[in-house]
Amino acid sequence: MGPHHPSMHGVLRLVVVPQGENVIDCKPILGYLHRGMEKIAENRTIVQYLPYVTRWDYLATMFTEAVTVNAPEKLANIQIPERASYIRIIMLELSRVASHLLWLGPFLADIGAQTPFFYIFREREMIYDLFEAATGMRMMHNYFRIGGVAADLPYGWVDKCLDFCQYCLPKIYEYERLITRNPIFLKRVKGVGFISRQEAINWGLSGPCLRASGVQWDLRKIDHYECYDKIDWQIKWQTEGDSLARYLVRIDEMKESINIIQQALKLLPGGPYENLEGRRIAQEKGRMNWNSFNYQFVGKKSSPTIKLPRQEHYVRVEAPKGELGVFLIGDDSVFPWRFKIRPPGFANLQILPQLLKGMKLADIMTILGSIDIIMGEVDR
Amino acid sequence: MTYNRLESFSIVLLVPKWIHRVQSKKQESTFYVTPDHPYEILLFFRCHINTRFDVSIDICGVNCPSQEQRLRVLYQLPTTQYNSCIRIKIGVNEITIVSSVISISPSAGRWEREVWDTSGVHFSNYLGLCRILTDYGFEGHPLRKDFPLSGYVEVRYNDLEKCVVYELIEMAQEFCYFDLASPWQA
Numbered sequence: 001m002g003p004h005h006p007s008m009h010g011v012l013r014l015v016v017v018p019q020g021e022n023v024i025d026c027k028p029i030l031g032y033l034h035r036g037m038e039k040i041a042e043n044r045t046i047v048q049y050l051p052y053v054t055r056w057d058y059l060a061t062m063f064t065e066a067v068t069v070n071a072p073e074k075l076a077n078i079q080i081p082e083r084a085s086y087i088r089i090i091m092l093e094l095s096r097v098a099s100h101l102l103w104l105g106p107f108l109a110d111i112g113a114q115t116p117f118f119y120i121f122r123e124r125e126m127i128y129d130l131f132e133a134a135t136g137m138r139m140m141h142n143y144f145r146i147g148g149v150a151a152d153l154p155y156g157w158v159d160k161c162l163d164f165c166q167y168c169l170p171k172i173y174e175y176e177r178l179i180t181r182n183p184i185f186l187k188r189v190k191g192v193g194f195i196s197r198q199e200a201i202n203w204g205l206s207g208p209c210l211r212a213s214g215v216q217w218d219l220r221k222i223d224h225y226e227c228y229d230k231i232d233w234q235i236k237w238q239t240e241g242d243s244l245a246r247y248l249v250r251i252d253e254m255k256e257s258i259n260i261i262q263q264a265l266k267l268l269p270g271g272p273y274e275n276l277e278g279r280r281i282a283q284e285k286g287r288m289n290w291n292s293f294n295y296q297f298v299g300k301k302s303s304p305t306i307k308l309p310r311q312e313h314y315v316r317v318e319a320p321k322g323e324l325g326v327f328l329i330g331d332d333s334v335f336p337w338r339f340k341i342r343p344p345g346f347a348n349l350q351i352l353p354q355l356l357k358g359m360k361l362a363d364i365m366t367i368l369g370s371i372d373i374i375m376g377e378v379d380r
Numbered sequence: 381m382t383y384n385r386l387e388s389f390s391i392v393l394l395v396p397k398w399i400h401r402v403q404s405k406k407q408e409s410t411f412y413v414t415p416d417h418p419y420e421i422l423l424f425f426r427c428h429i430n431t432r433f434d435v436s437i438d439i440c441g442v443n444c445p446s447q448e449q450r451l452r453v454l455y456q457l458p459t460t461q462y463n464s465c466i467r468i469k470i471g472v473n474e475i476t477i478v479s480s481v482i483s484i485s486p487s488a489g490r491w492e493r494e495v496w497d498t499s500g501v502h503f504s505n506y507l508g509l510c511r512i513l514t515d516y517g518f519e520g521h522p523l524r525k526d527f528p529l530s531g532y533v534e535v536r537y538n539d540l541e542k543c544v545v546y547e548l549i550e551m552a553q554e555f556c557y558f559d560l561a562s563p564w565q566a
Contacts, residue, residue, distance in 0.1 A: 034513040036529075038498070039522055043529055204435050204487030314408070314438070314456055314465070327440050327456065340440040342456075347437075350490050379513060 001364070003032045009106065009368065010375025012349075018361055026356045026364070028349060033379035041339035046072050046146060046306065049339075054140040056341065056377040060099035062091045063319040064377075065144040070225070070315045071328040072146050075308055083271040084148035085227045089264045090161065091134070091143065092226075093257040097168070098127045099320040100250045100257075107247070107369035108179065111188050116175065123171060126164050133157055146306055148274030158265050165258050165265075172254050180248070189243045193355045193367035196241060204347045207322030208253065209371060211237040212245035219318035231263045243370035250372075253320075307334055314342075321345055321372050343377035410467040418455070418470055419479045425457060425466070426484055435459075436481065439491035441499030443524045447471075451501055453478060472501060480506040498523035 003011040011032035017025040037056065041049050046068065053068045054061040066088060073080065080088075101124050105117040128138040134153050135141035143150050179185055195205070200213040210217050218235040220228045236252035238245035308330030316325035322344025331337035348371050355367050413421055422436070438456035455468040472478060480503040482489045492503045493512040500521035503509055511518060515535075520527055533546050 031511070031513045031515070036522065039527075039529055201435060202486055204437060204485065312410075314467070323437070325438060325456075327438060327454070329442060337444075338440070338442045340438070342438040346490055346494075347487055350487060 009373060010378075012368075012373070012375055012378075014364070014368075016356075016361075016364065021360050023356045023359050023361060023364065026353045028352055030346075030349075030375070030379055033375045035380065037380040038339055038341060041336055043335060045334045046308075046336075050144070051140065051142050054142070056343065056380060057099075057319065057321065057324070057345075057374050058139065058376050059102050059374060060095045060320045061139060061141060062088075062095035062143070063317050063324055065141070066092060067315055067317040067319075067324050067326045069144040069146050070317065071313060071326045072306060072308055072330075074313050074315055075311050075328060075330050076146075076306060078147050078275055080148050080275050081272045082227065082269050084273050084275070086264050086268045087149050087153060087273060088144065089226050089228065089231070090261055090268075091131075091149075093261045093264070094127050094130065094161075096257045096320045097254050097261075098124050100254045103250060103320075103369075103372045104175065107372075108185075110365040110369045111185065113179070113185070116179065119171075119175070123168050126167070130157070130161055130164060133160070145274055148272070150274070152273045158268065161261065162265055165262050169255065169258050172251065172258070176251060180251070186244065188362075188366055189247065189370070192243045192359070192363050193370060194240075194242045195351065195355065199351075200241070203351045205322065205351065206344055206347065207319065207372075208246050208249040209322065209348055209351075211235065212249045213241035214239040219316055219323060223316065225317070227264075228260075230267065231260055233260050233263075243366055246370045246372075250320075307332060308336055312338075316342070319344055321374065321377070322348055324377070341377075341380055343380065345373040345375070345378040349373050349378060408465055408467065410469055412469050412471070415470045415472045415476055415478060418453075418468070419481055419484070421468065422455065422457070422481045422484050425468075436485040436488040436491070437465075439488060439495055441495035441501055441523065443499055445525050450474065451499055453495060453501055455481075474500055477502045477504045479504050480509075482506055497521070500524065 001014040001016060003013045005012070013029040013032065015027045015029060016023055035055075037052060040052060044052070050065060050068060053064040056064045072078070101120040105120040108114075108116045131141055132138050134157055135143040135150070195203075195209065195213050197214045200210050200215060205213075206217070206219075214237065216235050216237050219225075221235060233256055236249055236256055238248055308328070310330055310332045312327070312329040314325055314327045316323050318324075323342070324344055325342035327338070327340040327342065328336055329338040352368065352371065356364060359367065411421075435458055436455060437458055438454075440454040440456070442452040442454065444450060444452065450473050451471070453470045453472065455470075456465065457468065458465040470478060478501055480488070480492055482492065483505070489506075490512065492506060493509060495501050496503060496509055497511045497513050498521055514522065520532070522531070533548060535544055535546055
């Protein structure tokens with residue numbers, strides 16, 4: 001099954017050995033979208049590199065930016081203001097809803113249902129409009145910065161976002177009513193691609209694939225990052241471990257994300273949206289007096305070339321596909337020494353050959369769709 | 381946080397032969413291990429009751445040409461039971477062969493192939509260790525520091541021969557290196 005697919009999986013080549021209608025073996029061949037992101041990262045400062053990172057996972061773009069910006073923040077110990085943290089949470093959860101919506105469409109299109117593919121773009125266009133108002137770009141926003149976000153939310157954005165949440169939640173229930181108890185859908189998806197709990201842990205799965213197999217592992221609760229602890233929300237999980245369970249986990253996560261957005265919008269505090277001191281303190285050693293010559297530059301937005309200290313750190317984020325991680329080794333210069341991207345799709349795709357043994361040819365697309373892979377991040 | 385520190389030092393007492401040194405920073409411990417025994421030490425870390433590091437989340441290859449052990453392989457292991465994360469580092473050079481850990485955690489398969497592809501560290505006991513991210517028939521290991529950012533070969537479609545041809549790279553514009561010194565930096 002060649003690199004080009006009619007659905008939005010990306011360029012993945014599957015060499016399948018069938019026998020009649022059954023699949024004996026399958027070998028995925030990657031690398032068609034390899035762009036050398038890690039090598040480029042070694043030659044760019046973090047701010048120069050930010051436009052590249054949205055191209056890893058181009059459907060959930062805020063997560064890639066969040067992890068790229070969290071890495072130097074942890075290395076250089078830069079705190080972010082609370083307003084920035086809440087804005088980040090809102091953007092991340094909107095991105096999660098957008099990503100799950102665009103998973104739902106092609107998944108059902110592969111199974112045979114064409115209409116949800118058009119319906120999901122309705123909500124996704126609204127999310128695009130919200131992003132465009134706040135960041136200036138519909139998809140490849142260059143929004144997160146080290147120390148906060150690039151610009152504050154425009155006037156009226158909060159009300160628009162609340163309106164969107166009120167509109168979107170009944171629509172998700174509508175998808176559920178249309179799809180979840182549909183007998184054709186259940187016949188295609190129930191019991192297909194079963195992953196047991198221990199297998200899921202062994203193969204290093206993460207995200208909805210892991211939570212559908214009975215492991216309550218959500219990095220937002222475990223790592224306590226950003227301000228997720230101040231918001232009241234639950235981890236959504238299932239125990240069956242088949243494709244239906246993964247579908248249910250993602251639908252529930254969408255509802256929970258809307259819940260988080262509504263709470264975060266109500267809790268949004270005032271204050272600065274970016275830690276400008278972070279740039280200055282990282283460059284300048286020691287405190288400066290109020291009457292020294294350089295103090296005039298404190299309020300001024302200095303150029304964000306932050307020197308990364310000679311340390312290494314692994315930061316991770318709960319992306320909609322799984323655990324997106326960045327391992328950053330700094331070298332006391334503006335360029336990182338090694339920027340390793342740990343994409344969730346790369347690890348989640350490993351289990352595909354094992355899941356396909358003994359399945360029918362038609363189940364390939366169901367299982368591939370339910371694992372939710374984006375080749376942009378798998379290949380980098 | 382305190383649990384992490386105590387556990388890391390007691391582990392060193394259990395297996396002193398294999399661990400060079402331990403570094404513990406910001407709630408993350410790094411163990412420097414001799415290059416002959418990654419398999420044993422990962423098996424130990426997986427099975428021991430205090431340190432159930434059962435997932436191999438990431439394997440990363442780092443190239444440091446200025447040091448004697450020019451390549452390093454880093455294993456990132458979290459634990460699902462105790463909510464902590466350790467890192468195991470092995471220093472090798474280009475011709476050392478490291479034993480593969482794929483039989484302990486099958487998720488390591490793709491990561492080891494990627495380390496072989498990008499940095500050139502060869503893993504033994506691994507059937508099917510081949511290139512994963514780069515092109516068919518690619519030569520060289522891209523993430524080494526001596527491999528240039530633009531590569532050596534470029535690919536284009538040749539209309540006369542009606543196929544894709546590989547040619548040596550031709551740069552129409554010289555490499556842009558941004559001079560980042562700015563008068564506004566104090």
